[in-house]
Amino acid sequence: MHLPAYLTLTGLKHAGKSSVARELSRAWPGTNHIDTDQIILERAARRGFPCPSPSSDSPESTPALILRQLFQELGHEAFAREEYLALQEVLEMPRQERLIIATGGGVCDNLEAMKLLEECRPIFYLRADPEVLFGRIAAGGIPPFLDPQDPRGSFLRLANRRDLLYREQADHLVDVSHLTVDEVAQAILKLHDRKGANTPGAAEQQY
């Protein structure tokens, strides 16, 4: 039996990985989607960490804010370990459909998790203008991995450094700065159809 495989989305925080994974799976029959940040939250909830119910409309308990609290409580290293374990859990899930994986914004720095993602190619790097991303991030408050004294500067430095990693690790780069979520999903489908999109390697193709 042919086992359906994976497709992975990477990119900086708020590049649209989760939104695009949802839209891609809606538009692409035979696929499902999953979010590693969400699995991290579910794992934490199993350990008793207070996690929001999806229906909660309290601003203090949105998944993004709980994830932020978890990151703060665990620290960078333990969070990276959780990300690795979450991804391992994803790979062990029984599945009938091709799985589109939306990763967390820091996965490029998590070498153990990146090793697991070798199984989950093709990897599409959603590349966006860091200034646009910082605007989106700041609208929701400053995340704990940025310098509170210089959030914009620290994000732009992080973005520059990570951009090189994302490019190296991915098979495809989609410049999403001026695209809607729907257009990004369509661009990925087009690239996928064009290339068969299964050959590992540094991102060369650009939409």
Ligand SMILES: Nc1ncnc2c1ncn2[C@@H]1O[C@H](COP(=O)(O)OP(=O)(O)OP(=O)(O)O)[C@@H](O)[C@H]1O
């Ligand atoms: N192409 C786009 N155009 C405009 N807004 C977008 C686009 N993609 C995502 N957004 C908005 O940016 C915010 C973050 O989107 P999303 O959660 O999908 O990003 P993400 O890459 O998964 O972020 P994170 O790294 O925090 O998980 C949301 O408010 C979403 O509506």
Ligand SMILES: O=C(O)C1=C[C@@H](O)[C@@H](O)[C@H](O)C1
């Ligand atoms: O960019 C980052 O380092 C992160 C992004 C989020 O998706 C979370 O995975 C976490 O807050 C770390």
Ligand SMILES: [Mg+2]
């Ligand atoms: Mg996300």
